[in-house]
Amino acid sequence: MADRLITSAKELSNSEYFYGHRACAGCGGSLALRLAMKVLGPRIFVAIPANCMSATSFLHPQVAFSVNCMISPFPATGAVLSGIEAGARALGLKDYHVVGFAGDGGTADIGIQALSGAIDRGDRVIYVCYDNEAYMNTGIQKSGLTPYGSKTTTTPAGKNFPGATGRKKDMFEIVAAHGIEYAATASIGYPEDYLRKVSKAALCQSTSYIHVLAPCSTGWGFPVEETVEIAREAVDCGLWYLAEYENDEFVLNKMPKEFTPLEDYLLKQARFRHLKERDMEHIVHGRDKKWEKILKNWK
Amino acid sequence: MPGKKIFISGDEAVAEAVRMARPHVISAYPITPQTVTVERISDFVEDGSLKSEYLHVESEHSAMSAAIGAAAVGARTFTATSSQGLLYMAETLPYASGARFPIVMMNANRTVATPWALLSDHRDSLSQLDSGWMQVYCEDAQEAFDMILQAYRIAEDPRVMSPVMVNLDGFILTHTYEMVDLPDQEEVDAFLPPYRTENRMDLEEPRTVCYASLDEYMEFHMKQEFDMRKARAVIAEVDRDFGIRFGRQYGGLLEKYRCEDADAVIFTLGSVTGTVRSVIDSMRGNGYRVGLVKMRFVRPFPEDEVVDIAEKVKAIGVLDRDLSIGYEGIVFSNVSSSVLRACSAPAMVNYIGGLGGRNISKDNIQEMFLELLRAADGEKGKRVRFVNVGSEYDG
Structure with a gap:
């Protein structure tokens, strides 16, 4: 049971609660789960909808979790978490956490209704969205969190389209707009920031939400040993940001003095390698507009 | 609560039965469409006569998903729906039955669109016949009351462990009033003991539920089928026991x-x-x-x-x-x-x-x-x- 803030990896338990899964080498999502569960400890109920983590970890009898866990219906992570919490409360269980790990599509597309309902009810559950920016489990299809210019199997890049043309939904702010007790963004490239946020979520008395960027070597097209580096660079180049929402305020946790070159980040990844000058400009423009808003409105 | 005879609708009869069955968790969505059953139940939770967690969910899909989550920790659960709402929750029906969660749900039988028509028929529930749920159809409000209690006994029987859908014809039963005999709470408690199961997640002995199974997928469903066959005898047995205790018997299947x-x-x-x-x-x-x-x-x-x-x-x-x-x-x-x-x-x-x-x-x-x-x-x-x-x- 996490009952204090954790700010360093040294404070983590040596116990592993997510072990022996079949995810790809260099999987960012599995790191997000493993670290969060180390913070939350063994007395947890985990719900995971259809995603890479359930596909690679739940195959009876070789389940990769040593804690209580279940697969939720794809659209229903938020509702299943609420049900677990209500059941545990009604049965008088003590000292436990209820946590869900859904991907970007499972959160921002098909699962957004159930997530919104859970926050609305204020059930004491932790919802972690691990964002690898497409439906990776099923073969890299575009989700509502796929960024502009990203090549996926449903947004091919060609003469007419530069890959995905939409704008990545601001899930963090959508969640915050519910007036949630605690929401945060994180990146597995900044693990200590992520751990602190998970431990903070665990201290909440109602719903909390963490949106952690978790690069996918297979879907993004970079060498498997560079996952953490890429996750760091996403923050450093300004395309992702580390922030929190609590007490009705947005707080920026990390203000890069200057952004690292965007092109370096993008061109390392096969999904962006086709981008043309004007696409890059479009992305820079989007980034700068976002930061203008962040700097103006957030603490 | 002593036994009594009162003049109530089919909806209210179900709500009264749910109160006496004491589920831990109620999850309900109020529309698409719904009946006043869930409103009466919320009254009971508010006045303290039913000590349940009441989840206001955002859809029928979530109503059943929340019931699944609650059942996954060993809670007794109830939800209710009708028509389009039942179809909207369809994905979660085999989910619940496959996981062998003994959820009890009331369905007010109403037709499905299009064309839109609000009144009753059985196209909603019968479209879900293959979902692994038991389906029982009631003739009047008394039977609806009695079947909610029996449904929990049947569903939670270790030989069965499958969910039950209790069907009432929309309007004809749900919205009309009849005299309904409500038994004494103590008698109900003796008929329907608290739900205990090993089929749940457990903080002391962590467990997985609703997992994937490729090699044994067929065997899982064969077991489900064999247990559903056993349910025939359990239904008859519960009907007899109910008859002995409460003086009303329905003939089983x-x-x-x-x-x-x-x-x-x-x-x-x-x-x-x-x-x-x-x-x-x-x-x-x-x-x-x-x-x-x-x-x-x-x-x-x-x-x-x-x-x-x-x-x-x-x-x-x-x-x-x-x-x-x-x-x-x-x-x-x-x-x-x-x-x-x-x-x-x-x-x-x-x-x-x-x-x-x-x-x-x-x-x-x-x-x-x-x-x-x-x-x-x-x-x-x-x-x-x-x-x-x-x-x-x-x-």
């Missing part, structure tokens, strides 16, 4: 009414049963040998009972308030497949009626019986007939 020496019988589901009973009474008075088979459970299907009936009568009519478009009535298909096992071959006629709430009158039923009696004498007719429609439509 199905009820036969005046079937002894009958040449022709009609199979019914739900509230139309009462009308058929009264037609039989008056026709019997005129010497017609007619009877009624009230199908109570459609899953598990009362296979042996249907075979037994088929061997004793000359003609069977099945009154379907549904239609599997492109073939025939769903109940008719089910009954027919059991009749094939019988040593004799009664004439079979499917009556499709009451879709979207279309009235089925006593005259309609009498015409069916007369036709069935002619069929019993060897007259050949149509296999599927539409009831109470212009003759030009019954082509």
Whole structure:
């Protein structure tokens, strides 16, 4: 049971609660789960909808979790978490956490209704969205969190389209707009920031939400040993940001003095390698507009 | 709470039964459509007479998903829905039954769009016949009350461990008032002990539920099927025990009414049963040998009972308030497949009626019986007939 803030990896338990899964080498999502569960400890109920983590970890009898866990219906992570919490409360269980790990599509597309309902009810559950920016489990299809210019199997890049043309939904702010007790963004490239946020979520008395960027070597097209580096660079180049929402305020946790070159980040990844000058400009423009808003409105 | 007789609607009868069954978690979505059952239950939670967690969910899909989550930690759960709402939660029905969670759900039978029509038929629930849920259909509010209590006993029986859908005809049962006998809470507690299960996640001994299984997928469902077959005996057993304790017995999987020496019988589901009973009474008075088979459970299907009936009568009519478009009535298909096992071959006629709430009158039923009696004498007719429609439509 996490009952204090954790700010360093040294404070983590040596116990592993997510072990022996079949995810790809260099999987960012599995790191997000493993670290969060180390913070939350063994007395947890985990719900995971259809995603890479359930596909690679739940195959009876070789389940990769040593804690209580279940697969939720794809659209229903938020509702299943609420049900677990209500059941545990009604049965008088003590000292436990209820946590869900859904991907970007499972959160921002098909699962957004159930997530919104859970926050609305204020059930004491932790919802972690691990964002690898497409439906990776099923073969890299575009989700509502796929960024502009990203090549996926449903947004091919060609003469007419530069890959995905939409704008990545601001899930963090959508969640915050519910007036949630605690929401945060994180990146597995900044693990200590992520751990602190998970431990903070665990201290909440109602719903909390963490949106952690978790690069996918297979879907993004970079060498498997560079996952953490890429996750760091996403923050450093300004395309992702580390922030929190609590007490009705947005707080920026990390203000890069200057952004690292965007092109370096993008061109390392096969999904962006086709981008043309004007696409890059479009992305820079989007980034700068976002930061203008962040700097103006957030603490 | 001492026993009493009160004048309430079918919806309220279900709510009263839920209060006495003491579920840990209620999850309900108020629309698409819903009934006042969940409103009465929320009153009980508010006034403290029902100590349940009440989850206001954002859809029927989430209502069942939340019930699944609660059942996954070993909680007794209840939810209710109807029509489009049932279809919207369809994905989660085999999810719950496959995980062997004994969830009890009330379904107010209403037709499905389009065209939109608000009134009752069975197209909603019968479309979910293959979802691994037991389905029981009630004739009146008292039976609805009694079946909610029985449903928990049956569902939670370790030999069964499968969810139950308790069906009430929308409006005809849900919105009309009747005298309902409410038993004493202590008697209910003795009939329905607290739910205990190993099929749950456990903080002391962590466990996985709702996992994936490729190699044993078939075996999981074979076990589910074998346990559903065992449920037939459990349903009869629970019905007998209920009868001993509360003085009301329903016959288990199905009820036969005046079937002894009958040449022709009609199979019914739900509230139309009462009308058929009264037609039989008056026709019997005129010497017609007619009877009624009230199908109570459609899953598990009362296979042996249907075979037994088929061997004793000359003609069977099945009154379907549904239609599997492109073939025939769903109940008719089910009954027919059991009749094939019988040593004799009664004439079979499917009556499709009451879709979207279309009235089925006593005259309609009498015409069916007369036709069935002619069929019993060897007259050949149509296999599927539409009831109470212009003759030009019954082509």
